[in-house]
Amino acid sequence: MTDFEDWPVVVTNRCAEACAETFGLSDREQARAWLLGLIAEKGELTDGCAAR
Secondary structure, three states: OOOHHHOOOOOOHHHHHHHHHHHOOOOHHHHHHHHHHHHHHHOOOOOHHHHO
């Protein structure tokens, strides 16, 4: 099994669109770039299945 750190992080179009709308960004590509930067800087991958 691979480590969580090796998994890619995906920001969907819908997520990026909601972020742009919520935070007043110009479009989903700007929002996606902002989110990916924030994830890279402060993100932490966890095992979401553990809570189930």
